[in-house]
Amino acid sequence: SQQGEEDPQALSIQEGENATMNCSYKTSINNLQWYRQNSGRGLVHLILIRSNEREKHSGRLRVTLDTSKKSSSLLITASRAADTASYFCATATDSWGKLQFGAGTQVVVTP
Amino acid sequence: GAVVSQHPSWVICKSGTSVKIECRSLDFQATTMFWYRQFPKQSLMLMATSNEGSKATYEQGVEKDKFLINHASLTLSTLTVTSAHPEDSSFYICSAGVGGTGREKLFFGSGTQLSVL
Numbered sequence: 170s171q172q173g174e175e176d177p178q179a180l181s182i183q184e185g186e187n188a189t190m191n192c193s194y195k196t197s198i199n200n201l202q203w204y205r206q207n208s209g210r211g212l213v214h215l216i217l218i219r220s221n222e223r224e225k226h227s228g229r230l231r232v233t234l235d236t237s238k239k240s241s242s243l244l245i246t247a248s249r250a251a252d253t254a255s256y257f258c259a260t261a262t263d264s265w266g267k268l269q270f271g272a273g274t275q276v277v278v279t280p
Numbered sequence: 281g282a283v284v285s286q287h288p289s290w291v292i293c294k295s296g297t298s299v300k301i302e303c304r305s306l307d308f309q310a311t312t313m314f315w316y317r318q319f320p321k322q323s324l325m326l327m328a329t330s331n332e333g334s335k336a337t338y339e340q341g342v343e344k345d346k347f348l349i350n351h352a353s354l355t356l357s358t359l360t361v362t363s364a365h366p367e368d369s370s371f372y373i374c375s376a377g378v379g380g381t382g383r384e385k386l387f388f389g390s391g392t393q394l395s396v397l
Contacts, residue, residue, distance in 0.1 A: 202385070211286070211373055211388040212324075257323060266312060266377040266386055270324045 175258060175271040183279050188245040190274040192258030193238075199261045201234055202268065203243050206255045215243075215256075248278045282308045284376050286389025293364055294397055301359045301392045303374030309354035310376035314386070315347075318371040330357040364396045 175192045182188050192201070200219045204212040218225045218234045218241065225232045231244040245252055255275045259268040283306040293299050303313055311332045316324040328349055329337040336349035346368075348360040357376075361368050371393050375386040 204388075209371070209391070209393065211284075211390040212375075212386075214385055214387065217385055266314065266375075267326065267329060268314070268386065269326065270316075272323045275321075 175256075175274050177274060178272065179275045179277070181277045181279070182248055184248060184250055186248055186278075188248050188252070188276055188278070189242060190256055190276070191240060191242045192271050193240045194258075194260045194269075194271075195239065196260075196262060198236075199263050201232075201241050202259045202261070203230075203232060203241075204257045204259060204270075206257065206273075208254075212257070245276075248276075250278050250280050252276060253278045282306075282376075282387045284310075284374065284387045284389045286374055286392055288392060289390060290393040290395070292395045292397065295365055296363055299361045299364055299394060301361075301372055301374075301394075303357045303359070303376070303389050305355045305376045305387075308376075310357075311354060313351060313357040313374055313376045315349065315357075315359050316373045316375070318373060318391075320371075324373060327359075332357075361394065364394070366396045369394055369396045 198220055200217055202217045203215040205215055206212045216227045216232050218232050229246045234241045255273045257273045258271040261268050285304045285306050287302045313330040315327045318324045326339050327342045330349045330351040332351045332354050338344045351357040371391050373391040375388045377386045
């Protein structure tokens, strides 16, 4: 069963704009991860945030985690056409790799 | 980063036949691998956890006799879809983790698109 719910389901922006997507989950977690998937391809790990962390940065990515609200957000700044993909949050209840994925947000960045 | 190779990328088969999908960790050892399936425009659903040298652990609702998993070595796990039917058509993805206390950060194969006619 899915653990996470993401919104929006789809997001269309222009190059240079920021893209923000949110993820909510239901149970306590060990960590939350964000992945990216290009159409018909495998997933690429973007960033991992642990339950005792509140914010993390990686390049143009910024992830926040609010465990009291059981939610996370992913911000992509200064988006590029190459950022067009589906983005998934995934939660882990332990450190042993079993992940439950959210429904995903489909992002389209137009030049 | 670590590389997970999945093969084949796509396969078309007739209803009733069996299909084997391989997942290999190329530059690291993976005692545990995970198998997911994904329907178009939907999320990944965890099917099973593949453990090297022991039986796989299946998620609720996944038929273990339908989806046979073998993790015979530290670098190879296989998923066999037995007696495939059109409803088994889906995108199957494997993953394996490295580092830390467990396998927190997962690396994914490129996926296998299965079409059953």
